[in-house]
Amino acid sequence: MRSRFVATTLVATLATAVSCRLDARDDYLGDKDPKQFALGHAAAPAQMAALDVDVSPNGAGLPSGSGTAASGAAIYAGSCASCHGDNGEGKPPYPQLIGGPKGDVDFSTDAKIPRTIGNYWPYATTLFDYIRRAMPLTAPGSLSADQTYAVTAYLLSREGVIPDTTRLDARSLAAIQMPARHRFVDDDRTGSRGGKNVR
Amino acid sequence: MTEKPISRRTLITGAAVAASGALLTSLPSEAQQATTPAIPATPPGAAQAVPVDPTKAPGAPTTPVGTRSPFVSPARSPVGEITGASLTPLQAFSGTITPADLHFTRNHAGTPTIDPATHTLLIHGLVDRPLELTLADLKRFPATTHTYFVECAGNGRSAYRTPKPEMTPQQVDGMISNSEWTGVPLATLFREAGVKSSAEWFLAEGGDACLMARSVPVRKAREDALVVYAQNGEPLRPEQGFPIRLLLPGWEGNVNVKWLRRIKLATEPFMTRWETSKYSDPLPGGKVRWMSFEMDAKSLITSPAYPERLSGPGWWPVTGLAWSGRGRITRVDVSTDGGKHWVDAELLTPTTTKAMVRFQHMWHWDGGESLLMSRATDDNGYVQPAMAQLRAVRGPGTDYHFNPIRAWRVAADGTVTFEANT
Numbered sequence: 013m014r015s016r017f018v019a020t021t022l023v024a025t026l027a028t029a030v031s032c033r034l035d036a037r038d039d040y041l042g043d044k045d046p047k048q049f050a051l052g053h054a055a056a057p058a059q060m061a062a063l064d065v066d067v068s069p070n071g072a073g074l075p076s077g078s079g080t081a082a083s084g085a086a087i088y089a090g091s092c093a094s095c096h097g098d099n100g101e102g103k104p105p106y107p108q109l110i111g112g113p114k115g116d117v118d119f120s121t122d123a124k125i126p127r128t129i130g131n132y133w134p135y136a137t138t139l140f141d142y143i144r145r146a147m148p149l150t151a152p153g154s155l156s157a158d159q160t161y162a163v164t165a166y167l168l169s170r171e172g173v174i175p176d177t178t179r180l181d182a183r184s185l186a187a188i189q190m191p192a193r194h195r196f197v198d199d200d201r202t203g204s205r206g207g208k209n210v211r
Numbered sequence: 212m213t214e215k216p217i218s219r220r221t222l223i224t225g226a227a228v229a230a231s232g233a234l235l236t237s238l239p240s241e242a243q244q245a246t247t248p249a250i251p252a253t254p255p256g257a258a259q260a261v262p263v264d265p266t267k268a269p270g271a272p273t274t275p276v277g278t279r280s281p282f283v284s285p286a287r288s289p290v291g292e293i294t295g296a297s298l299t300p301l302q303a304f305s306g307t308i309t310p311a312d313l314h315f316t317r318n319h320a321g322t323p324t325i326d327p328a329t330h331t332l333l334i335h336g337l338v339d340r341p342l343e344l345t346l347a348d349l350k351r352f353p354a355t356t357h358t359y360f361v362e363c364a365g366n367g368r369s370a371y372r373t374p375k376p377e378m379t380p381q382q383v384d385g386m387i388s389n390s391e392w393t394g395v396p397l398a399t400l401f402r403e404a405g406v407k408s409s410a411e412w413f414l415a416e417g418g419d420a421c422l423m424a425r426s427v428p429v430r431k432a433r434e435d436a437l438v439v440y441a442q443n444g445e446p447l448r449p450e451q452g453f454p455i456r457l458l459l460p461g462w463e464g465n466v467n468v469k470w471l472r473r474i475k476l477a478t479e480p481f482m483t484r485w486e487t488s489k490y491s492d493p494l495p496g497g498k499v500r501w502m503s504f505e506m507d508a509k510s511l512i513t514s515p516a517y518p519e520r521l522s523g524p525g526w527w528p529v530t531g532l533a534w535s536g537r538g539r540i541t542r543v544d545v546s547t548d549g550g551k552h553w554v555d556a557e558l559l560t561p562t563t564t565k566a567m568v569r570f571q572h573m574w575h576w577d578g579g580e581s582l583l584m585s586r587a588t589d590d591n592g593y594v595q596p597a598m599a600q601l602r603a604v605r606g607p608g609t610d611y612h613f614n615p616i617r618a619w620r621v622a623a624d625g626t627v628t629f630e631a632n633t
Contacts, residue, residue: 048403051351052344059343060335063473066414066424069482105295119493120606123372132499133488142484146320146421149294192499196491199503202537208592210507210604 067141071186078181079162081169130171136188298385307567309388316450320420327454336476339405352395358566362387364463367613374631389567394439397432410476418472425466426480461536461565462504506536509614510587521625524578535589545572549582581621
C-alpha cells in the first residue's frame with residue numbers, strides 16, 4: 013500500500029514537473045504568462061544611440077555644438093520666417109513664437125492672448141528638442157546641432173529670456189530658467205479633489 | 212485599378228437590365244438625401260444605373276474589396292491637412308464602432324508611409340534588457356482585444372470659438388472615434404524588457420516627420436496601456452498609426468502616439484513641446500494644468516441634428532453617443548426643453564470602460580420649438596457640466612478637454628440647428 017502510494021505520488025509529481033517544463037509557464041501571482049517570452053532581439057548600442065534624440069530639462073541628451081542669436085537670425089529668416097513671420101508673429105495656422113504679453117498674465121481669461129516662448133514655455137530645452145524633431149516643417153532634421161542652438165538662441169533672445177550675446181550650448185541652455193516655469197501645475201481632476209467634481 | 216471593375220459592372224448591369232426591358236432611374240441627388248453629411252463626397256457610383264426593380268435581373272458580381280452603397284457617402288472633413296485635423300462624420304453612424312476609414316485624424320506632420328517589414332519598436336532606457344521588436348515579434352505575444360474611444364484633446368474647440376447654427380455633429384465634436392483595438396498589453400512588453408523599479412515615466416515616440424513624442428507615467432502601463440496593431444479586425448490604417456500605435460484608453464488623443472517606434476523609460480517626464488506649451492490647460496490665477504491626460508465624460512446627440520429636418524410631429528428617436536475617459540458611462544439623461552426636465556435615456560449598447568455607448572430616448576414631438584440636450588454620468592459620479600459651469604471653473608480661455616452639455620434647436624418647421632449657448 014505504502015510503496016504504491018509513494019510510487020503514484022512520485023509519478024504524479026514527475027508528470028507535473030514535465031508538463032510545467034513543456035509549456036514553459038511561470039504561473040507566478042496567478043499570471044499564466046511567462047515573465048519573458050524571449051521575443052525580439054537585444055537592441056544594438058549603435059542603433060539605440062542613432063534613435064536617442066530626446067532632450068530632458070536637465071540637459072541630458074543635448075548634443076555638443078553651440079550657436080548665437082546673431083547666426084540664428086539668418087537661419088530663422090531662411091528656414092522659419094515663411095511660416096512663423098519675419099518677427100515670430102505667426103501666420104495661422106502656424107503659431108506665434110515671439111511677442112506675447114509678459115508678466116502677470118491669466119491665459120484662462122481669453123484664448124486670444126498669445127502663448128509665446130517667453131510667457132508659456134516652461135523649459136528652454138523643449139525648444140531645442142522640438143526644433144530638432146520637427147522643424148522646419150518641410151525639411152525636419154535638416155538643421156545641424158550648431159544651427160539648432162543658434163535658432164534657439166535667437167528665439168530666446170527675441171523674447172528677452174537671454175541676452176543676444178549669449179552663446180548657447182548644452183550647459184548654458186540647460187541652465188536657463190524660463191519665465192513661465194512657475195505657471196505649471198499637475199492635473200487635479202482625479203483623486204480626492206477630482207472624481208465627481210468638475211475641475 | 213478601380214476604373215475597370217466599375218465600368219465592367221456597370222456594363223453588365225446595364226446590359227442585363229436592358230435585356231430584361233426594365234426602366235432605369237438615376238441615383239437621388241445629394242439634396243434629396245435629408246440625412247447626408249453637410250460636406251459629402253461625390254458618390255463613387257453616381258454614374259451607375261439603378262434598376263427600377265432589382266429583382267428582375269442579376270445583381271453585380273463579387274469584388275475583392277467591398278464599397279459603400281452608392282446611396283451613402285460619409286466623408287471625413289476637412290481634407291488635405293498636413294498639420295491639421297479631419298473629423299469623423301458622427302451623424303452618419305449607428306451603434307458605436309467607427310468604420311476604420313472614417314476614424315478622425317489629427318496629424319502634426321502628415322501621415323507617413325511605413326514598411327511593416329522594416330519598422331521596429333525600440334524599448335530602452337531604464338530597462339534590464341533593451342529590446343528591439345518587429346511587428347512579427349509583437350504578434351507572437353499574447354494578444355488582447357478591447358473597444359476604446361480615442362478623442363483629440365481639442366475636440367469641440369471650434370464649436371466653442373466659432374460656433375454657428377449650421378454645424379453638424381461632425382463639425383461640433385467629430386474629433387472622436389471608437390474602435391475595437393487588438394495588440395499587446397504594454398505591461399507584457401515592459402516585463403519582457405525588465406523595466407527597472409526606478410522608472411516612473413516613459414517617452415513614446417512616433418516615426419512621423421515630427422517625431423511626435425509624449426511622456427507617459429509608467430502607472431498607465433500597469434493599468435491598461437496597449438501597443439496595438441489592429442483596428443476593427445484589420446491592420447491599423449496608416450492614418451491611425453500603421454503598423455503600430457500606443458493606445459492609452461481614455462487619455463487625450465495626442466498621447467496615443469501613432470507610428471510608434473521608440474519607448475524610453477526614465478525617472479522624470481521629458482517635457483516635450485506637446486505636453487508643455489501645446490496640450491496644456493490655462494486655469495484662473497495664471498496657472499496652467501499640464502499632463503492632463505484623461506478626457507472628461509461627455510455626450511452628444513447625433514440625431515436629430517443639423518442638417519436634418521423633421522418631417523412632422525410624432526415619434527422621433529433622440530439618439531447619440533456618450534463616453535468617459537475615467538471609466539464607464541452609467542446613465543445619460545436627455546432633455547427636450549432646454550434642460551428644464553431630464554429623462555433617463557436607454558443605453559443601447561454594453562457600457563464598458565472608456566468606450567462609447569449609444570443612447571436613445573423616444574420623443575414625441577408636438578411640433579413646437581424644442582431644445583434637445585444630453586448629459587452623461589460616469590461611474591465616478593461625474594456629471595457632464597453645463598457650459599457656464601465649465602467656464603466658471605476653468606475660465607473662458609481654456610478649451611482643451613472641453614466637454615459641455617451640447618444642444619440642438621428644433622424649430623416649428625422641423626429644421627434643426629446647433630445651439631452653442633447652453
